Amino acid sequence: MDDNRIIELYFARDERAIEETRARYGRLILSIARNILGNRTDSEECENDTYLRAWNSIPPTRPHSLLAYLSKIARNLALNRQRSNKRRATVRMNLILDELSEVIPDKKEDLADEIDLREAMRDFVAKLDNTRRNVFLKRYFYMLSVNEISEEMGMSIGTVKSMLFRTRKVLRDYLAEREIDI
């Protein structure tokens, strides 16, 4: 069933919407959660919470992209669960956080608010060329491993790593230029 029909089921308050969502995106949602939480039970709970959150928010929201909408919900839930429960981050999550620590510019006195950072990230991603953008998002949005990205993109592992490395470097400079301190 395509996205439009699934969204119509949500609007019709038809519970088949959940089953169709699970069939179409369940694996993606679970993998996003597992990449962050590691633990299967937590990840499955996160998957179910994602369906509940989608059920409660559609309508009134009519997602332009159901895939992106659900991915964002799952990701937020998993990140919040990991942060609030103070669970140990997975190895992959730790790697990703280590990598992102590289993009934090030197501390300055004024701290910008979260909105600025979100705008900056949106603009930064939009400015990347297609290939680099896909690699960047696969790593830091979908939390794929470098090896998985390598296979998906048909690139060598070294190319993926150096591309991520260089993109982080540019992101760091970009945030510094916009005076975003984090």
Add this chain to the structure above:
Amino acid sequence: MKNMNEKDILLALNEVDEKYLEAARPKRKKKIPIGRIALAASLVIVIGAAIALGMSGVLSGGGNILGTSGNGSSQIPNNGAAPPDHENGSGSSSSTENETNFDDKYGAGEDYKRLISIIGNFGESDSHWLERGELIKEVDNGESAPGDSEIGDDNANGSYISISQNQVENVEEPDIVKMTDKYLFRIGGYNNTGEALRIYSVDGENSKLVTEYPIPYFDGSKYSVGAKMFLSSDGNTVTIIKDYIAYAPFDDDVYKNVYKTAVILLDVSDVTAPKEKEQIIFNGRCVFARIYNGRLVLGTSFLSSKYDYDWTDPERYLPYYEKGETRTYLSPEDIICPDEIFKRGYINFTLLDDDLDIVSTKAVFGLTGITYVSEDKIIVSSGYGKKYSESTDGDICCKTDIAVIDYSDDSFKTEGIITVDGWIEDRFFIDEQDGYLRVVTNEYKYRSMYSFASESSSLYVYKLSTLSPVASVVDFAPEGEGATSVRFDGDKLYVCTAEVISYIDPVFFFDLSDYSNITQVNTGFIEGFSSTLISFGDGYLLGIGPKDSETNKVSIYKKEGEAVITVAEYCFKGLYATDRKAFLVDADKGLFGFAVSNYRDENGNEVNGTYNLLHFDGKSFIELLKFENSHNITSLRSVYYEGYLYLLKNTSIQIKRVDDFE
């Protein structure tokens, strides 16, 4: 005002435009039950991490071959009941309970025990890297064997036509499409889960499917990583290289999946009824495969298990191959092991004849990386950024080890290792020509691990017979730029350098005809940059890459006087394939074909993907064909032959007449 951290960056990514998230969506993997995804992923992580760790200078003077008195390969029946057959060597090894068990069960000698000891102690040493190694053996500077013409004789299946854009002329690379002048061979999906070889007749609009042959699905395999193939020069034999992930025959918390590589020989002399002739299976995944002079040289990477070893089971830590009913473990003298290791995997080099009989094999423990293969040399770089040196002014520089292995006389001989500044992005950054090794590296200097100082690109030339430096052009890129794509072409070198989001694109043309006087000219700063460079004949260079954040370009460059000029440019939107084998390149005819994915325009409307066939007439691009295409851009292949474009899709073929353009 709030205190944010790295996770806020992750959360901020939720604001990214949804069209970008859709485009970056992870692909679905087939044939893995949901519950198994994480298991497979964890294996991939382990292997990926190991690959990233790189090699540890294993071919240096400190490296050595395990054992000195082995009596050939060790054969154990598939049921694992019989021991490896080898002589005990001399030397001492710390004895553990597990080793004793192994010894009791298999009568294992000290040679294997030493390997066990090394693997068991992996990671305990603080010393990771060796300095530039000594030459292990002087290179025979004789002429390499003449290449076998890949153009076959006239025969029933037609003459072979090489379409796979080999990096080294006459050294064939595998791909999912091969052809003769009578038939097209394509590997694609089969029954949703498997793969099949399909053979189509080459007959313009009358072309048709001749046969569909399901590729064997191996017992215990979970899913195929993707089969590729070679086609013999007479068009009568297809050699399939098939990576797959299988359930490990043993079970513990760490090691539940294993990569395997199957090589399958098919007799396709009767294209209506392909028959399997031979089959051989290696543990480990395929890292490269080439055919030169009728012989297949194969590189497989096998990750040994370190944890909770059951030393009674050599399957966990020894490379092996299976042919027929016999499993053969590599004998100690065929395993090169360094004194210090950085990775608990092997790369296993194997040379096979046209009956898939083993001509020679050699495994190197701790070696992996980007691989370049020529008629007689295998050149392997170390992994990404694992070796650093600190300069007197405090900069930290990445370094790369490059190992040279010779296989010209039917055996693998390690020749030595060199160390260069910077690292190698892909195999096109490496080249060998007339006894000289040429490499381009990118270098990033740090003041600390999280403080970047500068980025640069350099060219290094080494004489292979002595592994001594001959020439270098250091830091040729504009400040802050690194090479994004490289193409060596005889005594020419083409390099594009760029910064990631500044979209500035100098393209360099180097003249390498005299290493004592390397000269270069370039385009200066132009829009965009090239992610792939392709020699396009007559001094023309084709580049494909981004022009700006929304638009991509295909460009033709040429040296004119003391500058490089852009002769022609074709702009498009949507993604293009990153695998250069997905491009149709016919420089003789001036043809370039490529598929473009769908994309959203500035109003958010979905625009369908297309296939584009361009003709470069020496002045500009002419769009010969442009039609809607929804097929995956990476696995689509296209061939131009005698007035027709053949679009080879996963399970079907599409044929388009091309109007006369010549």
